[in-house]
Amino acid sequence: MIVSTLTFSAPVNAVRYIGAWPVLIDAEPAYWQMDVERLAYFLDKECQYNGAELRNKITGRRVKAIVPVHILGHPVDMDPLMDLARKYGLVVVEDATESLGAKYKGKLSGSLGDIACFSFNGNKVITTGGGGMVVTDNETWARRAKYLTTQAKDDPLEYIHGDIGYNYRLTNIQAAMGCAQMEQLDQYIADKRRISEIYSCALSSIPGISVRGSADWAYSIEWMHTILVDPVGYGMDSRELLRKLGEAKVQTRPLWQPIHLSPVYRSCQVVGGDVAERLNRMALSLPSSVGLTEEQQQHVIRLLELLRRV
Numbered sequence: 001m002i003v004s005t006l007t008f009s010a011p012v013n014a015v016r017y018i019g020a021w022p023v024l025i026d027a028e029p030a031y032w033q034m035d036v037e038r039l040a041y042f043l044d045k046e047c048q049y050n051g052a053e054l055r056n057k058i059t060g061r062r063v064k065a066i067v068p069v070h071i072l073g074h075p076v077d078m079d080p081l082m083d084l085a086r087k088y089g090l091v092v093v094e095d096a097t098e099s100l101g102a103k104y105k106g107k108l109s110g111s112l113g114d115i116a117c118f119s120f121n122g123n124k125v126i127t128t129g130g131g132g133m134v135v136t137d138n139e140t141w142a143r144r145a146k147y148l149t150t151q152a153k154d155d156p157l158e159y160i161h162g163d164i165g166y167n168y169r170l171t172n173i174q175a176a177m178g179c180a181q182m183e184q185l186d187q188y189i190a191d192k193r194r195i196s197e198i199y200s201c202a203l204s205s206i207p208g209i210s211v212r213g214s215a216d217w218a219y220s221i222e223w224m225h226t227i228l229v230d231p232v233g234y235g236m237d238s239r240e241l242l243r244k245l246g247e248a249k250v251q252t253r254p255l256w257q258p259i260h261l262s263p264v265y266r267s268c269q270v271v272g273g274d275v276a277e278r279l280n281r282m283a284l285s286l287p288s289s290v291g292l293t294e295e296q297q298q299h300v301i302r303l304l305e306l307l308r309r310v
Contacts, residue, residue: 002042004034004069004076004095005259006276011067011095012259021061024260026272031215032279033076034068035272036084042271043084054088058269065091070099070109072285073192073223074214078104078112091115097132100125101189103219110135120174125188125223125290126181128174189221191290195297196222199286202301203227206308208234226255228282235309238284244307250300255283 001015005024015022023042028035047063048055054063066085068076085092092113096102099109100118110116115136120128134145152165170178181188200211208230214220231237236244242252258280260270287300 001065001067001093002039002063002090003067003259004071005270005273006032006256006279007069007071007095007259008256009259009262010097011069012265015067020064021059022259022265022268023056023063024258024265024268024270024273026270026274027276027279028077029275030213031074031218032071032212032275033074034081035275036077036080038271039066039081040084043088046271047088049088052089054090056269063088063090065093067093067095068113069095069097070102072212072226073099073102073221074212075099075102075104075109075112075218075220077215077217082112085113093117097121097124098223099221101185102221105217106219114138115141120170120178125192125221126178126185128170128178128181131168131170131174133178188290192222192288193220195288195290195292196220196225198294198297199225199227199301203304206234206305208232208308209304222288224253224285225288226283226285228279229284230282236307238282241304241307242284245300245303248303250287250303252287253285255280255285 001020001022002025003012003022006027012022025039026035046057048057056063068081070076094110094113094116096110096116097119102109104112117132117134119132136142148165149168151167152161152163154160154162203209210228229238229241245252258276259265260273
């Protein structure tokens with residue numbers, strides 16, 4: 001299975017849970033999503049297609065699916081990705097955990113591939129404290145997913161199980177919380193986008209700090225406003241700035257270590273990787289909660305101005 005290398009480990013771990021192996025694709029430099037050009041290179045040049053199945057020339061393993069991860073609220077460029085998937089008969093599993101409400105050319109994230117997952121973890125746009133949601137237009141897959149999440153129980157009364165199931169359901173209380181928060185989603189996204197716009201305008205004048213753009217085909221929910229810190233222009237690198245802000249009681253976070261650098265996945269095949277590594281070194285995610293007040297945000301901005309070393 002093909003997965004983004006610039007992501008949290010969860011989607012890659014899911015690949016290993018089922019006994020498959022990930023091929024990791026670098027990020028593109030403009031919007032930091034899976035690089036579809038590098039994906040095309042891997043499929044066209046490093047795989048062999050016989051009209052029925054696609055095999056990795058290096059490992060000999062069959063390639064069955066692509067898992068694009070829409071990170072930080074911005075979608076992957078999905079049209080060319082879907083064209084590649086259809087060309088080679090691959091399933092597309094969207095990881096839309098950070099992009100609930102985002103749009104690609106007017107279509108909602110999670111409705112672009114064959115099946116998608118969302119997360120309701122505590123740091124997401126809406127939260128049930130944990131858990132998530134699977135969505136698909138494939139009724140057979142939907143029934144299968146529901147069956148597996150209820151311990152694969154075959155009889156409504158007797159304890160008969162026809163498969164290895166899981167207890168992956170939200171509780172009724174969690175589901176009620178999620179449904180109530182879904183009613184607030186539009187306002188939450190508006191708050192996120194407002195916070196991001198204020199940061200972008202204010203930080204554009206600080207040398208050494210740059211912000212990620214948004215593609216003209218994308219409607220980003222700006223899940224987490226993330227800056228790049230140039231140590232030459234700013235006077236310190238992202239990790240020192242993280243520590244300095246922490247001393248001032250402002251919590252920030254680095255981007256994930258690229259999966260291909262993680263000790264458990266260093267043996268996996270990677271296509272590129274240099275962009276993800278650079279973003280990991282330079283990126284810092286600023287406070288972006290929908291509950292962030294204007295005063296709190298201005299405090300963060302002032303600190304970023306004051307901490308710069310000229």
